[in-house]
Amino acid sequence: MEPGTTLTFLLLLGLLLLFLLLPRRGGTPAPLPPGPPALPLLGNLLQISPFHTLQSLLKLSHTYGPVFRVFLGSRPVLVLKGSAVREALVDNAEAFAGRGRMPTIEKTFRGHGVVFSNGDRWRQLRRFSLTVLRDFGMGRKSLEGRIQEEAQMLLQELRKTQGKPFDPTYHMSSAVSNIICSIVFGNRFDYQDQEFLELLQMMNESFREISSTWSQVYDMAESLLQSLPGPHQRIPKLLGKMREFIARRVQSNAQSLEPEQPRDFIDCFLLQMEKEKDNPSSEFTMENLELTTLNLFFAGTETVSSTLRYGFLMLMKYPEVQEKVYEEIEKVIGPHRPPTIEDRPRMPYTDAVIHEIQRRADLIPMNVPHRVTRDIIFHGYFIPKDTDVYPLLSSVLHDPASFKHPNTFDPSNFLDESGRFRRNEAFVPFSAGKRVCLGEGLARMEIFLFLTTILQNLQLQPLVPPAQLPTDPLESGFGNIPPRYQLCMLAR
Incomplete structure (x- = not known):
């Protein structure tokens, strides 16, 4: 062998041996997110x-940054703050499109239904639900007429109160609920219907229970x-009674179903069940x-009625804002014609007030939990598949980098120097990405039309x-529950 060839061979052999002797990095391609030390069983309960x-989570972010990990019991949860929320839900939408665990409601849903399902089940149900909601007028003139x-x-x-004090909770719940009832059940309910009022009361109680301190303890332990x-045992009972009502409506619809004339969401689902009855992978089941x-x-x-109740509170607390909205209504709509959605672009101040009400209501501050659908490197950290995620919507809605006055009620947060309405990417009360609220368009329409009609x-x-x-919220956990109050509504 030539000297040059021998030298090359020995060099290559040495490099090979060096490679084999070097310590290998096993497992993760990047470090796991930082976070506070956790105790066995209790996790980060302390x-x-x-x-x-x-x-507490916002305070921890000051130490560990906008992407960090905590343990709720033995369950690791990724917490996202500020701009990291949008980076995850929008820029990495598919990877963060899973639905995370909510232990307080798992006895009821067990991974079923469009909101709490995952994988192909979620895709089938969401696609179908969006189609039916649109077919029944979501975002169209027909549904606008129903809301009007x-x-x-x-x-x-409200006029029947004759200017006397009253609690607006069930007035608002009844009106708002009647819109979704007309879609899913095919009819509205009278405001004095006892069964309807009992349903609304159970809904109000369950939302409050899910948002209570005890429920937060239960999620962590x-x-x-x-x-x-x-109290965590009450939630399945309340939701179970509501499901029993729905089951009775499903049976009633099944007995009077006319395939050529579906009346509501339930009819459409029943027809899809029949269509796919021989498909073993179909998710169109009774459950x-x-x-x-x-x-x-x-x-x-619950979401729209709570937002409106919080809005009334803010408009009373800032009477100058209420008066300015009324002046814009007088100028654009007048005293007699009912408001329409077409009025909204010509009412920048009212639009800004509504956005500010939603921002400050901060109704679902920690979002409905998400889940990572695959291994991903995010912000330089390795996030394993099936990790639950808390994208803190509240941190986005109160981000000082996005809002001039993030911690006060101020409609100018959504107005430019000329008084024109200004959109803001940090306005995320409906979440963002693949799991954005199904009924965002409907909710926006309802809030505008109900509020302007009343004012x-x-x-x-x-x-x-x-x-x-x-x-201050009555409860602050999964949701921020508006405080109870009374008011008078006086004729203009």
């Missing part, structure tokens, strides 16, 4: 107060508490029908000086 879950009619019926009910008595209907009924009622005709009057009005 660092995360169930009384102030969101505030309901707004006039609500106005009649499920393995220790699941067999013990406590998914009942639980998807419960998803739509619950979300389509066109009635003045909101508090029972105490505006500065004394409560603004």
